[in-house]
Amino acid sequence: MHRVVHRRQLSPNVTLLEVEAARIAQIRRPGQFVIVRLGGNAERIPLTIADAHPAAGTITLVIQAVGKSTRELVALQPGQAIQDIAGPLGHPTEQIDAGHAVCVGGGVGTAVVHPIAQGLHRKGVNVTSIIGGRSREWVIFEPELRALGDVIVCTDDGSYGRKGFVTDALKDLLTTVGADIVYAVGPVPMMRAVANLTRPLQVRTIVSLNPVMVDGTGMCGGCRVSVGAETRFACVDGPEFDGHLVDFDELMDRLGTYREFEQRAAQCADGPCRIGLAAPTAA
Amino acid sequence: MSSALTPRERMKLDRQKMPEQDPAARARNFAEVNLGFPEQMALIEAERCLQCKDPRCIKGCPVKVNIPRFIELMTEGNIAAAAQSLLDDNALPGVTGRVCPQETQCEIECIRGNKGMPVGIGYLERYVADWARNHRDQLATSKAPPTGRRVVVVGSGPSGLTAAGELARLGHDVTVYEALHKPGGVLVYGIPEFRLPKKIVEQEVERLQAAGVKIECNVVVGRTYTLQELREQFDAVFIANGAGLPVFMNVPGENLKGVYSANEYLTRVNLMAAYEFPRADTPVLVGRRVAVVGGGNVAMDAVRTARRLGAEQALILYRRTKTEMPARVEEIHHAEEEGIHFEFLTAPVEVLGNEKRWVRGLKCVRMKLGEPDASGRARPEPIPGSEFIVDCDVVVVAIGTRANPLLTSTCPELKLNRHGNIVVDEQGMTSLPGVFAGGDIVRGAATVILAMGDGKRAARAIDTWLAAQPRPTPSAG
Ligand SMILES: Cc1cc2nc3c(=O)[nH]c(=O)nc-3n(C[C@H](O)[C@H](O)[C@H](O)COP(=O)(O)OP(=O)(O)OC[C@H]3O[C@@H](n4cnc5c(N)ncnc54)[C@H](O)[C@@H]3O)c2cc1C
Ligand SMILES: Cc1cc2nc3c(=O)[nH]c(=O)nc-3n(C[C@H](O)[C@H](O)[C@H](O)COP(=O)(O)OP(=O)(O)OC[C@H]3O[C@@H](n4cnc5c(N)ncnc54)[C@H](O)[C@@H]3O)c2cc1C
Ligand code: SF4
Ligand code: SF4
Ligand code: FES
Numbered sequence: 104m105h106r107v108v109h110r111r112q113l114s115p116n117v118t119l120l121e122v123e124a125a126r127i128a129q130i131r132r133p134g135q136f137v138i139v140r141l142g143g144n145a146e147r148i149p150l151t152i153a154d155a156h157p158a159a160g161t162i163t164l165v166i167q168a169v170g171k172s173t174r175e176l177v178a179l180q181p182g183q184a185i186q187d188i189a190g191p192l193g194h195p196t197e198q199i200d201a202g203h204a205v206c207v208g209g210g211v212g213t214a215v216v217h218p219i220a221q222g223l224h225r226k227g228v229n230v231t232s233i234i235g236g237r238s239r240e241w242v243i244f245e246p247e248l249r250a251l252g253d254v255i256v257c258t259d260d261g262s263y264g265r266k267g268f269v270t271d272a273l274k275d276l277l278t279t280v281g282a283d284i285v286y287a288v289g290p291v292p293m294m295r296a297v298a299n300l301t302r303p304l305q306v307r308t309i310v311s312l313n314p315v316m317v318d319g320t321g322m323c324g325g326c327r328v329s330v331g332a333e334t335r336f337a338c339v340d341g342p343e344f345d346g347h348l349v350d351f352d353e354l355m356d357r358l359g360t361y362r363e364f365e366q367r368a369a370q371c372a373d374g375p376c377r378i379g380l381a382a383p384t385a386a
Numbered sequence: 387m388s389s390a391l392t393p394r395e396r397m398k399l400d401r402q403k404m405p406e407q408d409p410a411a412r413a414r415n416f417a418e419v420n421l422g423f424p425e426q427m428a429l430i431e432a433e434r435c436l437q438c439k440d441p442r443c444i445k446g447c448p449v450k451v452n453i454p455r456f457i458e459l460m461t462e463g464n465i466a467a468a469a470q471s472l473l474d475d476n477a478l479p480g481v482t483g484r485v486c487p488q489e490t491q492c493e494i495e496c497i498r499g500n501k502g503m504p505v506g507i508g509y510l511e512r513y514v515a516d517w518a519r520n521h522r523d524q525l526a527t528s529k530a531p532p533t534g535r536r537v538v539v540v541g542s543g544p545s546g547l548t549a550a551g552e553l554a555r556l557g558h559d560v561t562v563y564e565a566l567h568k569p570g571g572v573l574v575y576g577i578p579e580f581r582l583p584k585k586i587v588e589q590e591v592e593r594l595q596a597a598g599v600k601i602e603c604n605v606v607v608g609r610t611y612t613l614q615e616l617r618e619q620f621d622a623v624f625i626a627n628g629a630g631l632p633v634f635m636n637v638p639g640e641n642l643k644g645v646y647s648a649n650e651y652l653t654r655v656n657l658m659a660a661y662e663f664p665r666a667d668t669p670v671l672v673g674r675r676v677a678v679v680g681g682g683n684v685a686m687d688a689v690r691t692a693r694r695l696g697a698e699q700a701l702i703l704y705r706r707t708k709t710e711m712p713a714r715v716e717e718i719h720h721a722e723e724e725g726i727h728f729e730f731l732t733a734p735v736e737v738l739g740n741e742k743r744w745v746r747g748l749k750c751v752r753m754k755l756g757e758p759d760a761s762g763r764a765r766p767e768p769i770p771g772s773e774f775i776v777d778c779d780v781v782v783v784a785i786g787t788r789a790n791p792l793l794t795s796t797c798p799e800l801k802l803n804r805h806g807n808i809v810v811d812e813q814g815m816t817s818l819p820g821v822f823a824g825g826d827i828v829r830g831a832a833t834v835i836l837a838m839g840d841g842k843r844a845a846r847a848i849d850t851w852l853a854a855q856p857r858p859t860p861s862a863g
Contacts, residue, residue, distance in 0.1 A: 126610060126611075127610070130610075140567055144658075144659050144662065144665065144666035144667060144668075145667050146658065146667040146668045147567070147658070147668075171667055172667055186567070187567040187603065187604050188604060189565065189566075189567070189603075189604035189605070189606055189610070190606070190609065190610065191609060191610070192606065192609055317650060317653055317654065317658070317668075318565070318566060318653065319606075320565045320566075320606055320630070320790070320792055321630070321631060321790050321791070321792050322575075322630040322631070322632070322649055322653070322790060323632065323647060323649045323650035323653055324632040324634065324647040324649065324650055325646070325647075325650045327634075327641060329641060334634065334640075334641070339791075339792055353641055356643065356743050357641065357643060359643070360643045360644075360671070361669050
C-alpha cells in the first residue's frame with residue numbers, strides 16, 4: 104500500500120499526488136515512470152515520476168484526469184492509498200553534459216519535462232523551458248521550471264505569456280539562440296510538430312511516448328511503436344526515443360484503440376453492431 | 387494391501403470419463419470445463435492401476451512422481467497418505483493434474499494403454515490435490531530449523547513458487563520478487579480460468595506464505611533492484627522469470643488496431659479480468675471474427691477465450707496440419723466441441739486494414755508439407771500463387787515467446803545462449819556463483835512440470851551450495 108501524503112490541484116484537470124514509494128524515490132532517474140493500480144479490478148496505469156523525495160520516501164505523480172482510472176486516482180485524498188506501484192520503469196533520459204537544452208512541455212507533459220530539466224540543470228546544462236496550455240489556468244510547473252532556467256510560457260488564447268503554440272516559441276528560439284538538444288513531451292500532435300520543426304535543422308530531439316500499456320515489463324507488446332524501421336516496446340526500450348524517427352501517425356492511431364472501442368460499444372448497445380466489433384459481453 | 391480386486395477384475399474396469407460442462411454452455415462462460423471426479427469415479431479409476439513392479443508411468447513423468455504409490459494409497463482408502471506421497475514428489479499437483487500433457491508423458495507410458503486406455507493419472511492427481519487443498523489440516527508439514535540463510539527468488543511462476551516452497555521447507559528465509567501485481571506467472575496471466583481456476587493458484591500461494599515465504603509483488607528485478615544488489619543482500623538467488631517476450635510475425639499491418647500478441651490478449655482477460663468489463667476497468671476488443679495464428683496451447687487458450695468473450699467465429703490458422711499441432715490433445719478436442727474453426731496449412735503474409743486502420747482481414751498463403759526439419763516435423767512450404775483472404779476483425783498472434791531481456795540485459799556477466807536463455811550447469815547454477823536459474827528462462831517456452839522440476843532441483847542445489855559456504859559473520863543468523 105502506498106499512502107498519499109499530499110495532494111494539490113495544479114489546473115482544472117491536472118492533480119499532483121505525492122505518494123509513498125521509498126525504494127523508487129531512492130533510485131528513480133529522470134525520464135522513468137511507474138505503473139500504478141488503485142486496487143480491486145483497477146487498470147494498470149503508466150505515470151511518469153515527476154519528482155522524488157528520497158528522504159521522505161515519496162514520489163510525485165502529476166495526473167491528468169482523462170478516463171475512469173485517472174479520475175479515480177485524482178480523487179484520492181491524503182491518507183488514502185494506492186495498492187500497487189511498480190517501478191521505476193523504462194530507461195532514464197539520455198542527457199547531455201554541457202551546452203543548451205530546450206525542454207518543451209505541453210499540458211500534463213510539462214510535469215514529465217520537469218524531472219528532465221532538473222537532471223540537466225544539476226549537470227550544469229543551460230536549460231530553457233517552453234511550456235504551454237490552453238489558457239492561464241492550464242499552465243503548470245512554471246515556478247518549478249523557473250528555478251532551473253529560463254521559461255517561456257505560451258497560451259492558445261494569449262491570456263498569459265505568449266499567444267500561440269509552444270512550437271512557435273521554439274521556432275523563434277531555434278533561429279535566434281539555437282539549441283544542442285530538444286526534449287518534447289506532450290500530446291502526440293505537439294511532439295510531432297516539434298520533431299517536424301527540428302528535423303530540417305538537425306537538432307537532436309527526444310520525445311517521450313505514451314502508448315497504451317499493460318504490464319510495462321516487455322511481456323505483452325501492446326506498447327509497440329515504430330521507430331525508424333523497427334518495432335520497439337516503449338515500456339522497456341523507451342519511453343523516450345529519437346523524435347525524428349518516430350511514426351507519430353501510428354502512435355496516434357493506436358492510442359485511439361479503446362476510445363473508438365468505447366464509442367462503438369455504446370453504438371452497438373442500442374442495436375445490431377454494424378461496425379465489426381461486438382459490445383463487450385456483460386458477464 | 388486391502389484391495390480385493392484381482393488383476394483380471396481390474397482389467398475389466400473402463401477408464402472413467404471426466405465429467406465436463408456441456409460444450410454449448412461452456413463456450414459462453416469462463417467456468418472450468420472439467421468438473422473433476424466424484425469420489426466413486428476416482429476410486430474406480432484408481433482400481434484400474436495394475437501396481438506394476440516396474441512402473442513405466444514413472445519414467446514418463448519429468449519429476450518422477452511415484453504414481454502407483456499414491457494410487458495404491460487411494461485404493462486403501464488412505465487419501466491423506468496419498469496426498470502426502472503426491473505432494474512429496476510434486477509441489478503443485480492441483481496444477482499439473484489439470485495442465486500437464488499427460489498423454490505424452492506419464493499416461494503414454496502406462497501399460498494399460500497397450501490394450502485400451504491408460505490409467506487417468508492426471509485426473510487422479512487432480513482429485514487427490516483438490517482433496518488436499520481442502521484438508522490442509524490433515525497433512526503433516528515438516529520444516530527444517532531455520533538456517534539463517536536468505537534466498538531470493540525472481541519470478542513467481544511455477545518454477546519460482548516450487549523453489550520457494552522447497553527452500554522454505556529446508557529452513558531458509560525466502561523472499562520472492564514478482565514484477566506483476568499478482569503472483570503465479572503464466573498460471574495467472576496466461577492459462578485461462580476455464581482450464582485452471584485462479585483460486586487454485588491463490589490457495590497455493592497462501593500456503594507458501596503460511597509456510598513463511600515472503601512474496602513481494604511489483605518488484606521488477608533489473609529495474610527496482612539489480613541482480614548485483616540481490617547478490618549483495620541475499621546468500622543465494624534463483625532466477626525464474628520465464629520466457630515472456632512475445633514473438634510477432636513481422637508481416638505488414640501488424641501494428642493495425644485489433645492485432646494482439648497472445649500475451650496481451652490473455653493478460654487483459656485473465657490477469658486484468660477484462661471479461662468482466664466494464665466491471666473490471668481493463669478493456670479488450672471482442673471482435674466478431676477472431677483469427678488466432680498458431681497451433682500450441684497458447685493459441686488454443688486464446689481462441690477458446692475469444693469464443694467465450696462472444697466472438698461469432700473464432701478460428702485457428704496453423705501452418706501445418708492437425709497431426710503436427712503442439713497443443714494438448716484434450717485442448718484441441720475441447721476446442722472442436724466448442725465450435726472453434728481450424729484452417730490448416732495456412733500462413734498469414736499480411737494483416738489488412740480498413741481506411742480507419744482497423745483490422746479487416748488476413749492475407750494468407752496455403753502451405754504444403756515438405757521434408758522434415760530439425761525438429762523432425764514436416765517443414766511447411768508456401769504454395770506459390772495460393773493467396774487468399776481470411777476475414778476477421780481481431781488477430782491474435784500466438785506463434786511463441788522468447789526470453790525477456792529486461793533482467794538479463796542489466797547483468798552482462800550472466801552467460802546466455804544465442805536465444806537469450808540463461809546457461810546453467812547440471813546443478814542449475816549460472817555462470818555467477820550462488821545465482822541459479824530454471825524454468826522457461828533456461829529452457830525456452832516449455833511446460834509447467836519442467837519448470838517445477840527445475841525449481842525443486844535448484845532449491846536442493848542451493849541448499850547444498852549454501853551449506854558449503856562459510857558464514858560471513860557469526861551473527862548473520
Ligand atoms: C510512459 C507513460 C507515461 C505517462 N505519464 C503520464 C503522466 O505523468 N501523467 C498523466 O496524466 N498521464 C500519463 N500517461 C498517460 C496515462 O497513462 C493515461 O492517461 C491513462 O492510462 C488513461 O487511463 P484512464 O483509464 O483514465 O483513461 P481511459 O479510459 O483508458 O482512456 C481515456 C482516454 O485516454 C486515451 N488513452 C488511454 N490510454 C492512454 C495513454 N496511455 N496515453 C494517452 N491517452 C490514453 C484513451 O484512448 C481515451 O480516449 C503516461 C503514459 C505512458 C505510457
Ligand atoms: C497461454 C499459455 C498456456 C500454457 N499451457 C500450458 C499447459 O497446458 N501445460 C503446460 O505444461 N504448460 C503450459 N504452458 C507453458 C507453461 O505455462 C510455462 O512453461 C511455465 O509457466 C514456465 O514457468 P516459469 O516459472 O519458468 O515462468 P512463468 O510462469 O513465465 O513465470 C515467470 C514470472 O516471473 C515474472 N518476472 C519476469 N521478469 C521479472 C523480473 N525482471 N522481475 C521479477 N519478476 C519477473 C513474471 O511476471 C512471471 O510472473 C502455457 C503457457 C502459456 C503462455
Ligand atoms: S506431474 Fe504430470 S507427468 Fe508427472 S505424473 Fe503428474 S500429470 Fe503425469
Ligand atoms: S504403468 Fe499404469 S498400470 Fe502400471 S503402475 Fe503405472 S499407472 Fe499403474
Ligand atoms: S506494456 Fe506490455 S510490453 Fe510494454
